Amino acid sequence: MGKRIIVAGAGHGGLTAAALLAEKGFDVTVYERGKKGKLGYDWTDIFDPKALDVVGCPWPPKDKYEWKVDMTFWGPNIKPEAKIRQRVPNDPYEMEIKMERSDIYDMLIDFAESKGAKIVYEVNILGPIMIKDRVIGIDTDKGQFLGDMVIDCCGCESPIRVNLPEYLGIQKHPTYGEKFYVYRAFYDLPVDISTVDDLYKVVLLPDPESVGICWIASEATETDSHSDLLIGHMDRFTKEEALEIAERYRKTNPQLGTKLKRGGYFTLIPVRQPLAIMVADGYAALGDSAFMTVPIIGSGIGNSIKNSKILADVIAADRDEVYSADTLYPYQLEYFNKMGRNIAPLALVKLVLTRVTQEEVKYILENEILTYREMTITANHTSIFKFLHFSPTLLERGLALAKHPELLKKMASVVVDIVQYYIVSFLIPQSYDRRRLKKWARAYNNIFERRLPKDKVAADNAAYEGK
Numbered sequence: 001m002g003k004r005i006i007v008a009g010a011g012h013g014g015l016t017a018a019a020l021l022a023e024k025g026f027d028v029t030v031y032e033r034g035k036k037g038k039l040g041y042d043w044t045d046i047f048d049p050k051a052l053d054v055v056g057c058p059w060p061p062k063d064k065y066e067w068k069v070d071m072t073f074w075g076p077n078i079k080p081e082a083k084i085r086q087r088v089p090n091d092p093y094e095m096e097i098k099m100e101r102s103d104i105y106d107m108l109i110d111f112a113e114s115k116g117a118k119i120v121y122e123v124n125i126l127g128p129i130m131i132k133d134r135v136i137g138i139d140t141d142k143g144q145f146l147g148d149m150v151i152d153c154c155g156c157e158s159p160i161r162v163n164l165p166e167y168l169g170i171q172k173h174p175t176y177g178e179k180f181y182v183y184r185a186f187y188d189l190p191v192d193i194s195t196v197d198d199l200y201k202v203v204l205l206p207d208p209e210s211v212g213i214c215w216i217a218s219e220a221t222e223t224d225s226h227s228d229l230l231i232g233h234m235d236r237f238t239k240e241e242a243l244e245i246a247e248r249y250r251k252t253n254p255q256l257g258t259k260l261k262r263g264g265y266f267t268l269i270p271v272r273q274p275l276a277i278m279v280a281d282g283y284a285a286l287g288d289s290a291f292m293t294v295p296i297i298g299s300g301i302g303n304s305i306k307n308s309k310i311l312a313d314v315i316a317a318d319r320d321e322v323y324s325a326d327t328l329y330p331y332q333l334e335y336f337n338k339m340g341r342n343i344a345p346l347a348l349v350k351l352v353l354t355r356v357t358q359e360e361v362k363y364i365l366e367n368e369i370l371t372y373r374e375m376t377i378t379a380n381h382t383s384i385f386k387f388l389h390f391s392p393t394l395l396e397r398g399l400a401l402a403k404h405p406e407l408l409k410k411m412a413s414v415v416v417d418i419v420q421y422y423i424v425s426f427l428i429p430q431s432y433d434r435r436r437l438k439k440w441a442r443a444y445n446n447i448f449e450r451r452l453p454k455d456k457v458a459a460d461n462a463a464y465e466g467k
Contacts, residue, residue: 003321006031006147007117008125008138008160010039013287013304013311014153015108016055018117020312028117031138031145036121039109040101042262043184043228047104048302049097055309057111064107065097071215072198073375075361076205082366083198086376104301125154127163128283135164135282149282149323151311153304156270158289169438170277171445174291176460177354177452178272178347180212180232180298183242185264188257189225193218196255204353205361207245210235211353214245218255227256232269232298234354235456236463239266269298273344273448274336276441279328279432284311292335295347303339310334329432341425344448348417351451352410360407367400368393413451421447 005021007014010032022028032039046068052059070086088095109119122142129137129144137146138160152160156179162172193199202215212233219226229249231242250256275290286292292307293300314331315323356364364370373391391397401408424443429436449457 003027003149003323004029004147005315006138006145006150008150008152009154009158009289010034010105010109010119011153011155011287011289011304012104012108012301013292013308014151015105015112015117016057016305017151017153017286017308017312018119019057019108019112019115020055020309021315022112022116024312024316026315029145029147030112030117030119031123031125031140032119032121033124034121036119039105041184041265041267043101043186044098045101045104045301046096046098046299051302051305054306055111057108057305060099060103060107064103065099068096068098069200071200071202071375073365074198074201074203075365076203076358078362078365082362082368084365084370084372084375085198087372088376125159128160130165133165133168133281135160135280148321149284149315149328152283152285152289153287155288156268156291158285160283161285161289164280164283168277168280169434169441170280170285171275171441173461173464174270174272175449175452176456177211177234177351178270178291178448180234180269180271181236182267182269182298183229183231183237183239183265184267185229185242185246186226186261187229188259188261189218189220189227189255190257191255193220193225193255201253205356205358206249207231207233208358209233209241210237213353214249216249216253216256226261229256239264269293270300271295271298271347271350273347273444274340276444277437278332278335279325281324283325284315284328284331286311292340294343295350303343307335307339310338325434326432333428333430336425336428341422344425345418345421347448348414348421348451351448352414354452355410356407360404360410363404363407367397369397369401371397417447417451 003026005026005028007018007028007030010030014030018028018030049059070088073084113119124141126139126141128135129139135150137144138150152158154160156174161170164170196218200215200217202213204213206214210233215230217228229246231245270288270291270293272291272295274292275285278285278290286308287304288300292303311331314328318327371391401411424447428440
């Protein structure tokens with residue numbers, strides 16, 4: 001064997017794919033722009049730890065993680081009694097762990113290197129190297145690196161995916177409504193944590209200036225206490241605007257301190273349906289490069305790791321070692337059948353945020369149209385069917401919705417979209433044919449994009465084009 005595999009970017013799934021392929025005898029090199037020992041944002045992340053079992057990665061030591069607590073959901077200006085508290089059961093199958101992002105990277109890097117994968121740091125990837133239709137390597141600020149195939153783990157705005165030829169049909173950029181610009185910062189905790197009712201407070205549509213969410217999580221141990229602030233908007237915003245928003249939050253959230261302890265910067269998170277076309281000759285997208293997050297919560301670590309196993313198995317099964325779109329396409333199909341098909345409709349549910357008003361969100365929560373059953377969503381919930389619940393109060397909730405015709409119309413449109421989506425989803429080509437797959441991708445993406453505000457989408461696309 002010994003075929004050369006390039007993993008572009010030390011994404012979570014990329015590192016586990018590197019480990020699995022190196023273990024199978026491939027010559028695997030991960031090229032990463034960050035510095036050794038400095039990967040990961042200076043904050044914590046939440047993910048499904050069972051993903052580690054899928055790839056055979058040992059769990060971290062118990063002192064490196066803790067179980068996530070329930071979130072409490074609020075709307076703008078709602079009565080306190082209308083908030084919704086999750087009720088994640090005390091069941092390891094449902095629960096998630098929280099770790100420092102740097103510790104997650106250390107764990108996965110150790111796993112990859114223990115299997116024989118090589119990691120090269122401080123390499124800024126500029127784009128793909130191609131011969132005709134085939135990706136044969138990566139172009140970087142340190143020169144060109146060639147391989148028999150490239151696994152793209154460069155993230156939501158991957159310079160490899162963005163610079164692939166148009167005719168391959170692989171979407172370059174997520175558009176407005178499909179991503180969150182996120183500012184996250186850890187501040188001091190100026191109050192006694194026992195006085196904080198909602199330790200993990202999430203607010204839907206908190207800011208009139210943009211569609212989005214925020215959370216304020218309060219934590220205290222014997223050695224540290226902090227308030228963890230996240231602001232997520234679908235519109236771009238500046239650090240100055242983020243600080244102004246944080247100051248506004250402090251007026252109603254005394255647990256949010258003013259002293260910055262760590263973090264205090266931005267990232268981009270895809271909150272959309274999976275990429276419609278994930279492969280080409282010599283190329284496969286994985287993780288955020290393929291938009292593998294759970295759309296409602298933006299969590300993608302566990303999904304990326306789980307799907308790295310599918311990709312590694314498909315690569316290893318190519319006995320002719322050609323790594324063409326034909327031979328890589330079973331990776332996309334298996335991912336779509338196991339996870340992607342049922343996770344994509346959650347993006348349609350999320351897109352409701354782009355169409356409802358703050359007053360309508362308030363109405364939904366105060367009239368219990370949504371309950372803890374729908375809001376108990378974790379990174380392990382990779383299906384629209386985990387979101388749907390038929391409770392004894394369903395009729396009352398339906399009647400409350402019917403009393404608000406405009407809101408009913410918006411919610412009904414989601415049901416129509418989901419039905420149409422499933423019809424399209426089962427028409428996905430069962431073998432790789434670029435023409436047929438591009439035609440299917442247009443129909444697939446249209447289900448999601450047609451509901452987006454056209455002016456916002458146009459402005460977003462213009463920003464990419466530098467206009």
